[in-house]
Amino acid sequence: MTVLEARDITKTYQEGAQETTVLRGVSMDLLAGEVVTLEGPSGSGKTTLLQILGCILSPSGGELRIHENPVAGHSAHLAAIRRRNIGFVFQQFNLFPSLNALENVQYAINLKGVKGSAAKSEAGALLDAVGLSDRANYLPRDLSGGQKQRVAIARALACKPSVLLADEPTANLDSAVGAQILELFRDLAKRENRALLIVTHDPKVRSIADRVLQIHDGRLRP
Amino acid sequence: MVDLALKILLHDKLRFTITVAGVAFAVALVLSQIGLFFGLLSNATPTIRNANADLWVTSHNTPNVDFAHEFPETYVNRVRSVPGVAKADNLIVTFMNISLPNGAEEGGVFYALDDFSAWNLPWRVKEGNIQDLRRGEFIFLDESAKRRLGDFALGDFREVQHNRLRIAGQSQDAKSFTTTPVSFIDFRRAQEMNPDLLKGKTSYILVKLAPGADVKAVKAEIRRRLPFNDVYTTNEWATKSEAYWIKNTGIGLNAFLAVFLGVLVGVVVVAQTLYTSTMEHIKEFGTVKAIGGSNADIYRILARQATIAAALGFILGLGLAFAQKPAIEAMALKLIMPASTIAVVAIGTLLLCLASAMVSFRKVANVDPGLVFRS
Known part of the structure; x- marks a missing residue:
């Protein structure tokens, strides 16, 4: 089942008189339970495409659909679409340093309107799912890189997203921990039937991919 | 959450x-x-707010309670005859010099009434009987005056305008905005001590209304009978006195x-x-x-x-x-x-x-x- 469709996506930035085109007609689909990697050199448009697919950035042209519904509108509407459908995992983890692992996940659950003990137990279950229930009360500064990324994944799952978008999720991890994280990603995608797109430079990520997309100069290569 | x-x-x-x-x-x-x-x-209005008066009759354009101007004391009779007035008395507020034991002189603001008890002045008596002032050459000093006048006790004498007065008691909380010591003496005594200024004169008329009297109507009638005076309710007079200090200091x-x-x-x-x-x-x-x-x-x-x-x-x-x-x-x-x-x-x-x-x-x-x- 197609979860996300992008058709002829373009993105152009205007800086003064200079116009820079980053994406030049990108079309792609993400299917439920599918793991796709997006590879390309720096400046090829990977992160821009990821932001557009994640409803953070609006495209200059083309059409984006999630569950066949066109994505458009003002920032509050896009935030609501993100909250319902998209989970992000970042290279820098981007955990809240003042919240412990459990609270980091719980806060994302709070944002979708679930409060109190229900949110806390849901957060505990998600930490358990990523194998980190014994570190629930640790602040990010007391967690290793791999543990931080597991918390970030648990947080990304808080909204029960149909699409998980990961930006270089193993870039700051050593290879053994990176392999564990990739295994966790694959397991989450297959077991829970989520579409997973991983932007990466790391060739090892291919090992879990069902499909590999290459992007160069803002165009996907066949 | x-x-x-x-x-x-x-x-x-x-x-x-x-x-x-x-x-x-x-x-x-x-x-x-x-x-x-x-x-x-x-400190600008404690005597106004504590005196048991509903209305204050002042000379025209008196700026605040301390800076009084005199007018004939017989005006009180015109006020007493106004319907709705239960009681009216003259009140003198005047500055006089007090000689200190060391020979120095200090200014003082004196409140003079015939019957202090009837008007709740002074409202806090630390020691002594305020009725003693009617007996003649006596004075009540406020406790706060010790800062300016030095220590004093019941029975001590102080000279005011070259008149030797015996301290008959002490009040509390009676202060003036200018920090000038506040004292209380008998109405006639005050007139005798400064006849040039006060003989046959008063500074204010304090008015107590009869129960159910219409304040506006009584004020209007007093104004009609005393066209060269002002009439204020207690609040109006306190507000005017405060406004003077706020604007002018x-x-x-x-x-x-x-x-x-x-x-x-x-x-x-x-x-x-x-x-x-x-x-x-x-x-x-x-x-x-x-x-x-x-x-x-x-x-x-x-x-x-x-x-x-x-x-x-x-x-x-x-x-x-x-x-x-x-x-x-x-x-x-x-x-x-x-x-x-x-x-x-x-x-x-x-x-x-x-x-x-x-x-x-x-x-x-x-x-x-x-x-x-x-x-």
Whole structure:
């Protein structure tokens, strides 16, 4: 089942008189339970495409659909679409340093309107799912890189997203921990039937991919 | 609900302490300035507010209770005959010199009545019987006069306008705005001591209305009968006396400037620290947006931080203001902070802290959630 469709996506930035085109007609689909990697050199448009697919950035042209519904509108509407459908995992983890692992996940659950003990137990279950229930009360500064990324994944799952978008999720991890994280990603995608797109430079990520997309100069290569 | 706002605040305890201390300083400054202002003003009208009079008849354009002008004492008869007047008596308020045992002289403001008890003056008697003043050459001094006149005791003598008067008692809390010692003597005695000025004259007529009397109607009738005098209710006269000191001494402007300064300090500290904190956590706010939070969610965080800073700063500032009360009272000053003023300052603190957070609101409204992808 197609979860996300992008058709002829373009993105152009205007800086003064200079116009820079980053994406030049990108079309792609993400299917439920599918793991796709997006590879390309720096400046090829990977992160821009990821932001557009994640409803953070609006495209200059083309059409984006999630569950066949066109994505458009003002920032509050896009935030609501993100909250319902998209989970992000970042290279820098981007955990809240003042919240412990459990609270980091719980806060994302709070944002979708679930409060109190229900949110806390849901957060505990998600930490358990990523194998980190014994570190629930640790602040990010007391967690290793791999543990931080597991918390970030648990947080990304808080909204029960149909699409998980990961930006270089193993870039700051050593290879053994990176392999564990990739295994966790694959397991989450297959077991829970989520579409997973991983932007990466790391060739090892291919090992879990069902499909590999290459992007160069803002165009996907066949 | 995870309290991200509080957690961010507490994560940097030094900054949080500075924010709360800034608000507390501003609140303490504002409260103490307003308290001192009210304290000073309370010295301007204690005799007006404590005297058992409903109306005060003054000479035309008398600016305040201490700066009285004389008019014929027989006018009191015209007032007594006005329907609705239960009682009316003459009151002299005048300045005279008091000779001190060391030969120096001090000015004093003297309240002179025939029957003090009937008008609740003085309203607090520390020792002695106020009725003794009717017996002749006696004087009641207020306890606060010791600062200017030196120590004195019941039975001591003091010379006023070259008249030797025996101290028959002490009152309390009878002060004047100018800090001139307040004393009480018999009405006829006062006239005899300064006949050039006071013979056959009075400074005021105190009026007590009959139960159910129409205040406006009685005032109008007294005005009609005494066209060259003014008539005020107790509140009107107190307000006029206070307004004189506020306008003519600059204490009103001084209090306003001090309050303005306090508010400015508070706003600048809160705005600056919240803004710096927001900028340092801008990536976290970007993350909030990236994981589905809206601008409203971030506004709530900033508003809550401002509210926490306001609440803690206010409580601390209120404590500081009350803590300095004994030291201020030791300087013979009063710090009066009515509950209504404290409530207004509390609400003002909250509103100003929220207004300070507006600077940060504008910044986070434009946070690009895409910045979470940058390393």
